[in-house]
Amino acid sequence: MSFLKLEGVTKRFPGFLAVDHLNLDVEDGEFLVLLGPSGCGKTTTLRMVAGLEVQTKGRIILQDKDISDVPPERRDMAMVFQNLALYPHMTVFNNIAFYLQNIGTPKETIRKKVEQGAKTVGIEELLQRYPDQLSGGQRQRVALARALVRSPKVFLLDEPLSSLDAKLRAGMRSELKLLHKNLREAGEQKGTFIYVTHDQVEALTLGTRIALMNKGALVQLATPHDIYRRPRNLFASTFVGSPSMNLIEGLLEKADETAVFRFQNRRIIAGPAALTALGRAGCERIPAVLGIRPESLKVVSEEAVHSLEAGVITVEPLGQTLLMNLRIGECMLVALVNPDLQMKEGDSVNVVFQPEALHFFDPKTEENLMRSDP
Amino acid sequence: MTLFADSISGRKRRKQIFTLVGTLVVAAYILAPIAWVIVSSFQKEVALEERPPHFLPGPEILTLSHYGFIFTGNVPKDATIMIQAMYTMSGTFILPAIINSIIIALFVTLVNVVLGLPAGHAFARYRFYGNRPVFLLLLATRLLPAISIIIPMYILLQQFNLLDTKRALVGIYSAITLPFTIWILKAYFQNIPVEYEEAARMDGCGYFRTLLRVVIPLARPGIIAAAIFAFMTAYDEFVFATVLTHTMTSKTQTVVIAALAQGLSASRGLIAASAVVCLLPPVLLSLLLRKYVVQGLTARFL
Amino acid sequence: MASPVERKHFLRTTAFAYRILLPSLAFVFVFIGYPLFYSISIAFKEYKYGVPTGNVIWFKNFLDILTNPTVAPLFYNSLVVTVKFAVVSVSAVVVISLGIALLMNERFRGSNLLKIALLLPYAIPGPVNAVIWNWIYDPSFGVLNGLLFRLGLIKDYFTITGNPNLALWGIIFAYVWKFVPYSAFLFLAGLSTIPRSVYEAAQMDRAGTWRTFFKITLPLLMPVFQMVLVIQTIFALLMHFGLVFVLTRGGPGNATTTLAWLIYNESFTFTRFGRGAAMAIFLSLIMIIFIYVYLVALNPERRSVRGQEA
Numbered sequence: 001m002s003f004l005k006l007e008g009v010t011k012r013f014p015g016f017l018a019v020d021h022l023n024l025d026v027e028d029g030e031f032l033v034l035l036g037p038s039g040c041g042k043t044t045t046l047r048m049v050a051g052l053e054v055q056t057k058g059r060i061i062l063q064d065k066d067i068s069d070v071p072p073e074r075r076d077m078a079m080v081f082q083n084l085a086l087y088p089h090m091t092v093f094n095n096i097a098f099y100l101q102n103i104g105t106p107k108e109t110i111r112k113k114v115e116q117g118a119k120t121v122g123i124e125e126l127l128q129r130y131p132d133q134l135s136g137g138q139r140q141r142v143a144l145a146r147a148l149v150r151s152p153k154v155f156l157l158d159e160p161l162s163s164l165d166a167k168l169r170a171g172m173r174s175e176l177k178l179l180h181k182n183l184r185e186a187g188e189q190k191g192t193f194i195y196v197t198h199d200q201v202e203a204l205t206l207g208t209r210i211a212l213m214n215k216g217a218l219v220q221l222a223t224p225h226d227i228y229r230r231p232r233n234l235f236a237s238t239f240v241g242s243p244s245m246n247l248i249e250g251l252l253e254k255a256d257e258t259a260v261f262r263f264q265n266r267r268i269i270a271g272p273a274a275l276t277a278l279g280r281a282g283c284e285r286i287p288a289v290l291g292i293r294p295e296s297l298k299v300v301s302e303e304a305v306h307s308l309e310a311g312v313i314t315v316e317p318l319g320q321t322l323l324m325n326l327r328i329g330e331c332m333l334v335a336l337v338n339p340d341l342q343m344k345e346g347d348s349v350n351v352v353f354q355p356e357a358l359h360f361f362d363p364k365t366e367e368n369l370m371r372s373d374p
Numbered sequence: 375m376t377l378f379a380d381s382i383s384g385r386k387r388r389k390q391i392f393t394l395v396g397t398l399v400v401a402a403y404i405l406a407p408i409a410w411v412i413v414s415s416f417q418k419e420v421a422l423e424e425r426p427p428h429f430l431p432g433p434e435i436l437t438l439s440h441y442g443f444i445f446t447g448n449v450p451k452d453a454t455i456m457i458q459a460m461y462t463m464s465g466t467f468i469l470p471a472i473i474n475s476i477i478i479a480l481f482v483t484l485v486n487v488v489l490g491l492p493a494g495h496a497f498a499r500y501r502f503y504g505n506r507p508v509f510l511l512l513l514a515t516r517l518l519p520a521i522s523i524i525i526p527m528y529i530l531l532q533q534f535n536l537l538d539t540k541r542a543l544v545g546i547y548s549a550i551t552l553p554f555t556i557w558i559l560k561a562y563f564q565n566i567p568v569e570y571e572e573a574a575r576m577d578g579c580g581y582f583r584t585l586l587r588v589v590i591p592l593a594r595p596g597i598i599a600a601a602i603f604a605f606m607t608a609y610d611e612f613v614f615a616t617v618l619t620h621t622m623t624s625k626t627q628t629v630v631i632a633a634l635a636q637g638l639s640a641s642r643g644l645i646a647a648s649a650v651v652c653l654l655p656p657v658l659l660s661l662l663l664r665k666y667v668v669q670g671l672t673a674r675f676l
Numbered sequence: 677m678a679s680p681v682e683r684k685h686f687l688r689t690t691a692f693a694y695r696i697l698l699p700s701l702a703f704v705f706v707f708i709g710y711p712l713f714y715s716i717s718i719a720f721k722e723y724k725y726g727v728p729t730g731n732v733i734w735f736k737n738f739l740d741i742l743t744n745p746t747v748a749p750l751f752y753n754s755l756v757v758t759v760k761f762a763v764v765s766v767s768a769v770v771v772i773s774l775g776i777a778l779l780m781n782e783r784f785r786g787s788n789l790l791k792i793a794l795l796l797p798y799a800i801p802g803p804v805n806a807v808i809w810n811w812i813y814d815p816s817f818g819v820l821n822g823l824l825f826r827l828g829l830i831k832d833y834f835t836i837t838g839n840p841n842l843a844l845w846g847i848i849f850a851y852v853w854k855f856v857p858y859s860a861f862l863f864l865a866g867l868s869t870i871p872r873s874v875y876e877a878a879q880m881d882r883a884g885t886w887r888t889f890f891k892i893t894l895p896l897l898m899p900v901f902q903m904v905l906v907i908q909t910i911f912a913l914l915m916h917f918g919l920v921f922v923l924t925r926g927g928p929g930n931a932t933t934t935l936a937w938l939i940y941n942e943s944f945t946f947t948r949f950g951r952g953a954a955m956a957i958f959l960s961l962i963m964i965i966f967i968y969v970y971l972v973a974l975n976p977e978r979r980s981v982r983g984q985e986a
Contacts, residue, residue: 087892502692517963642811
């Protein structure tokens with residue numbers, strides 16, 4: 001039994017389909033990230049879970065109870081809005097306490113809970129201030145505290161970090177992760193989070209599972225590790241991972257006991273996994289798109305076993321790594337390599353394509369050919 | 375509260391009913407008086423003197439004679455002598471009065487635009503000594519009741535032989551409406567990036583050319599809104615018009631219709647028809663340009 | 677400190693600006709400023725039959741208004757009437773227009789039509805409005821009487837403008853009808869600055885309809901609310917004139933003699949210009965006091981929504 005279930009949830013706005021028959025199971029205590037580009041339907045999905053949008057079709061089930069028709073305030077969920085929606089005319093204390101005041105909690109209890117919530121996020125001294133006197137990061141925490149004091153069944157967060165600068169964002173990410181961990185270990189309400197973002201770094205670092213969405217549909221639901229290592233299709237492989245995966249169009253064919261990838265008169269050994277994929281397709285030769293992540297490309301000066309010759313176009317030092325733009329024939333590739341390498345622009349180098357790091361995709365369906373599961 | 379309250383769909387339904395009922399009530403409240411005066415204006419005088427009144431008159435009661443009188447001065451021939459007598463002389467003055475009102479209002483609008491535009495622009499763009507105090511002083515003049523200055527105005531105009539002239543009214547109304555026009559335009563200009571004008575200066579435009587080719591086109595909605603308000607204020611004005619006019623040379627529709635309604639034996643249908651004709655210019659103007667009116671009404675929050 | 681070059685530029689700009697402003701300022705000063713000063717001087721003089729007698733009687737006019745047994749009661753009565761009218765009208769206008777604005781803020785199919793309908797009372801000139809309501813209130817054949825009679829609520833036709841107890845209410849009702857749309861638009865504009873997410877957050881925080889209104893909407897609407905109050909009060913003190921002129925002429929008795937009407941009467945019916953001018957000064961003072969009270973009393977720290985933008 002899953003904690004929260006979305007069954008065939010669909011949302012149609014006039015003139016456009018935002019969410020298309022989405023099926024999702026959320027586990028108790030997990031940190032589920034809805035990841036995807038703008039307009040993919042992730043925020044709409046979140047709002048439907050909250051009850052702020054009513055689904056066109058489908059059901060939403062919380063702990064085996066159908067809550068599809070339950071008004072938002074009775075779903076026992078807390079939401080952190082993208083623009084925070086702090087009440088500008090109330091003090092931080094009252095902002096956090098508002099919910100408790102509305103359900104008639106005694107004043108003493110309110111005071112205790114608010115102070116505790118404020119302490120958890122580190123804003124105890126700010127309780128008498130007003131929102132427009134706070135910095136972006138502080139407001140963030142107020143919004144979080146507001147959600148925390150309610151001990152809700154589900155926390156809903158809509159791109160909460162998007163308005164923060166890069167450094168602050170990184171700091172808040174860690175704090176959120178810690179918060180989730182504490183909640184999980186603390187009490188009976190296990191702290192189930194549903195988090196919407198378009199930033200794949202946030203998704204990879206924060207999520208226990210990622211639901212990757214595109215154009216209103218679920219592309220892949222998996223742990224960050226799985227999405228990264230075994231992306232389901234071209235979209236998943238290029239959206240997650242930065243810089244994005246290198247893609248080369250060509251032909252995958254059987255050669256002796258192994259598979260070989262050919263493009264523009266060059267060959268790369270594709271490895272046994274690719275052979276299995278060929279076998280499954282039932283052909284000797286199929287068109288395919290090869291994918292390899294920049295960090296999986298090794299650049300060496302002399303020829304090696306699985307290498308091809310390439311020309312260095314640009315070299316961008318990034319501090320801890322080196323980003324190289326390379327050219328093999330008509331293809332441009334990006335490689336992330338050891339910063340100590342001495343290659344310069346215009347040099348001729350060798351790029352190693354390790355077979356274990358290769359992905360192959362069907363050019364028409366864009367599916368990952370290497371995956372054995374549906 | 376009700377059994378609907380606990381579900382989203384129930385709530386939605388309740389809200390729909392509520393807004394529907396609310397809209398109907400508000401619409402009725404707003405439109406009923408207007409609808410009634412229009413309906414009355416098309417009814418024969420005899421029908422109007424019946425109790426209870428005819429809310430939905432049938433064709434046998436309807437007539438255009440009231441409007442006919444307003445526009446042509448012809449008393450309906452089929453009416454009784456008594457009713458004919460009700461079409462008092464003053465009833466013929468409605469049309470010229472409306473024309474006076476329109477002429478005055480148009481001139482006032484012209485003055486407002488020609489003077490108010492550069493003034494609003496100056497307040498918005500230039501830093502000069504006394505910018506804020508003078509502006510506030512201008513606005514403060516709006517707080518003055520007309521009654522306060524009507525006495526000296528009367529005396530002064532009498533001295534200069536300007537009583538009972540349209541010119542005097544144009545002058546007074548311009549003075550009343552200018553501060554507001556300047557206020558609207560100043561606010562509007564402050565919302566237009568100054569870079570457009572700076573680019574024009576770089577392109578060699580002098581003050582007037584910048585104003586003409588760049589500023590005015592950009593501020594068109596604001597100008598139209600301000601012009602509409604000036605027109606309507608001038609058209610509606612009552613206090614000054616009542617005191618400072620004597621004859622039809624300068625009497626405006628506000629004065630004439632007020633006098634008409636007080637005439638003890640005036641035809642009710644005629645009064646109703648006069649009211650309708652009087653309200654047509656500003657109402658039509660507001661409806662046609664409603665986008666600008668609404669914008670102007672809410673401009674302070676930009 | 678500004679350099680000499682900057683100061684020269686500043687002075688040049690000042691001269692230029694005033695050249696542009698000159699015509700506008702001239703209009704306002706000639707037609708408003710000068711008469712205003714003159715009005716103050718008139719208040720200190722004695723006028724008989726519209727002609728100055730040449731006696732400067734200083735504050736006698738003012739004292740007469742406040743103490744003279746022939747004048748003072750009229751004056752105080754007019755104050756009472758004016759205040760009664762203002763308080764009731766402003767409250768009614770504010771409450772009704774806020775309600776209408778809240779209704780229009782819900783985006784539904786009819787809201788645009790409603791907006792158009794609201795333009796009508798606003799566009800109708802004051803005296804025309806008075807004429808319309810005069811006809812509606814007509815004691816012999818008016819539609820109000822007719823409706824109530826038809827519905828069986830009254831046994832016989834009655835007069836509103838001739839009844840000292842009802843006359844003021846008749847004026848109030850006609851006044852409110854005309855001035856509600858203007859305020860409704862102002863409120864609507866204010867409401868539209870509140871982002872929907874604040875309401876959604878309140879919904880998630882389990883605030884019911886009334887709680888949301890009183891603890892969220894109203895506080896955030898405070899600046900607009902103040903503005904509407906000030907504007908409506910200024911209007912209420914002045915703009916009823918056309919209605920009184922047509923409907924009741926201050927009567928019956930003195931039931932609808934507001935200060936504005938009294939001034940008009942004193943000045944132009946009785947040609948006691950001096951006294952009229954003095955009363956006009958009182959009226960202006962009252963207005964200034966009201967405005968000051970509002971701006972000070974209702975202006976605590978304003979927390980605008982602009983403080984936090986995403």
